[in-house]
Amino acid sequence: MAARLDKPWIEVSQIAVVLRGHMGVFQLADADNTVIYMGYAGGNSLQGLRGEVTQACADHPDACYFRHEITTSYLSRFRELMMVYMHDHGRLPAGNPKISLGRMSPG
Amino acid sequence: MDLNLTEEQTMIVGMVRRFVREEILPLEADLDPDADELAPADRDRLVEKTREMGLYGLGIPPEYGGPDVDLVTRTLLAVEMSQHRAGLYAPCYGTFGGAGLAQLFEATEEQKERYLYPTLRGEKRGFFGLSEPSGGSDPARAIQTRAVQDGDDWIINGAKLWISGADRADYGLVFARTDADKGRNGVTCFIVDTDTPGFHVRRIVHTLRSAHYATELQFEDMRVPKENILGEVNRGFAIANDRLTRQRIPYAAGCIGVAIKAQEMALDYVPQRQTFGAPLSSRQAIQWMLVDNEIDIKQSLWITLEAANKAHQGEPFRKEAAMAKLVATEAAGRVVDRAMQMFGGLGVAKDLPFERWYREMRIRRIGEGPNEVQRHVIARELLGASLR
Numbered sequence: 021m022a023a024r025l026d027k028p029w030i031e032v033s034q035i036a037v038v039l040r041g042h043m044g045v046f047q048l049a050d051a052d053n054t055v056i057y058m059g060y061a062g063g064n065s066l067q068g069l070r071g072e073v074t075q076a077c078a079d080h081p082d083a084c085y086f087r088h089e090i091t092t093s094y095l096s097r098f099r100e101l102m103m104v105y106m107h108d109h110g111r112l113p114a115g116n117p118k119i120s121l122g123r124m125s126p127g
Numbered sequence: 128m129d130l131n132l133t134e135e136q137t138m139i140v141g142m143v144r145r146f147v148r149e150e151i152l153p154l155e156a157d158l159d160p161d162a163d164e165l166a167p168a169d170r171d172r173l174v175e176k177t178r179e180m181g182l183y184g185l186g187i188p189p190e191y192g193g194p195d196v197d198l199v200t201r202t203l204l205a206v207e208m209s210q211h212r213a214g215l216y217a218p219c220y221g222t223f224g225g226a227g228l229a230q231l232f233e234a235t236e237e238q239k240e241r242y243l244y245p246t247l248r249g250e251k252r253g254f255f256g257l258s259e260p261s262g263g264s265d266p267a268r269a270i271q272t273r274a275v276q277d278g279d280d281w282i283i284n285g286a287k288l289w290i291s292g293a294d295r296a297d298y299g300l301v302f303a304r305t306d307a308d309k310g311r312n313g314v315t316c317f318i319v320d321t322d323t324p325g326f327h328v329r330r331i332v333h334t335l336r337s338a339h340y341a342t343e344l345q346f347e348d349m350r351v352p353k354e355n356i357l358g359e360v361n362r363g364f365a366i367a368n369d370r371l372t373r374q375r376i377p378y379a380a381g382c383i384g385v386a387i388k389a390q391e392m393a394l395d396y397v398p399q400r401q402t403f404g405a406p407l408s409s410r411q412a413i414q415w416m417l418v419d420n421e422i423d424i425k426q427s428l429w430i431t432l433e434a435a436n437k438a439h440q441g442e443p444f445r446k447e448a449a450m451a452k453l454v455a456t457e458a459a460g461r462v463v464d465r466a467m468q469m470f471g472g473l474g475v476a477k478d479l480p481f482e483r484w485y486r487e488m489r490i491r492r493i494g495e496g497p498n499e500v501q502r503h504v505i506a507r508e509l510l511g512a513s514l515r
């Protein structure tokens with residue numbers, strides 16, 4: 021499995037068409053395809069990815085695109101994506117508060 | 128072995144049982160069902176409570192500031208501390224502290240100053256780097272990571288796999304081959320700082336556990352000073368082996384705690400749940416599952432306590448520890464499976480902890496030495512020289 025989430029971006033207007041109630045991870049991007057937030061839909065998410073991405077878009081009005089990955093390992097995958105982002109950019113996405121993370125240097 | 132708990136044991140076990148039920152379970156209701164960490168404020172508050180209880184740092188020898196609690200009592204407490212959703216791999220979310228890497232109690236005074244004491248104070252974290260892509264069950268032969276002496280330093284090249292916590296660690300114990308011709312007598316343990324050039328966390332390995340992950344490490348011309356050898360050159364396997372044997376007892380105890388909680392939940396549920404006009408508890412099929420659970424729990428508990436007692440008495444306990452790990456991991460897996468069956472659809476939903484226990488319990492038959500290796504250890508102890 022690739023460490024980075026590099027699927028094509030989807031317009032946020034397609035959330036209800038594309039997403040269902042699965043558990044998984046997601047990223048939001050602005051109009052320039054810059055990642056502005058990462059999140060996950062876990063076991064407590066009422067509507068799964070559809071609900072979490074919808075809520076995240078409401079919290080980040082500059083979000084234009086999303087991409088996602090369905091996985092039951094949502095917590096470890098979320099932390100992996102955050103660590104990889106930190107490795108690549110030296111910081112977390114603007115919308116994510118600082119959390120305790122490990123260090124990774126993916127090849 | 129006296130099968131009755133002493134007055135002190137009864138008191139301490141009761142205290143920890145109340146802690147789990149009054150402090151941990153209510154917090155868990157609001158956490159993600161796969162969470163393995165508390166919010167920092169909650170964690171700090173509960174650590175303060177375990178300090179007040181005099182039980183913080185269980186596993187740390189009293190001479191290093193740990194509570195003076197014997198191994199049998201610690202085993203009883205490990206059974207209690209795992210009786211919640213995250214309890215198998217994050218008993219009480221770490222609020223009782225831990226011994227860190229127990230091998231460091233045998234370190235030199237300088238090594239203790241740099242690694243052990245900061246770890247006990249909660250300022251540094253370590254990892255245990257033994258398993259490799261070539262295998263983990265037979266480390267004496269599988270270790271291919273090489274360390275070559277270069278003046279006062281050693282140059283390490285190789286890889287490690289299934290390593291927990293290396294991405295967040297400040298240092299780790301890395302086992303490397305220092306003599307290719309000597310098998311288990313050619314392995315040395317190095318204390319490696321994770322900011323050493325050439326140390327890389329290359330990959331996260333996702334498993335059945337959602338919150339916790341393993342890592343794959345790569346060492347590229349990683350230079351380690353000779354002062355960072357733990358113990359003696361070519362004597363590292365004994366350090367690894369001792370850890371593997373000792374770890375099997377709390378590993379078994381954690382499984383038993385989860386099994387006890389699953390059985391308790393089933394016993395509460397089946398008298399209430401009605402099917403075809405009668406409670407589930409009236410069905411012989413259900414009664415027999417409960418009976419089999421009870422037998423599985425009791426057998427594994429006594430075998431594990433016997434192993435702890437032998438270790439506490441200073442007697443050889445390799446066979447008993449292997450039996451405890453083997454029996455408890457398999458028995459607890461059966462108990463959780465039967466409890467899920469009794470709960471029906473609810474049993475597999477994330478609303479209840481069974482599905483997490485089911486996934487995590489499966490790993491226990493592989494972790495800390497697969498059960499086939501435990502059987503091998505027991506057979507070797509039984510048959511002795513005839514197998515060698």
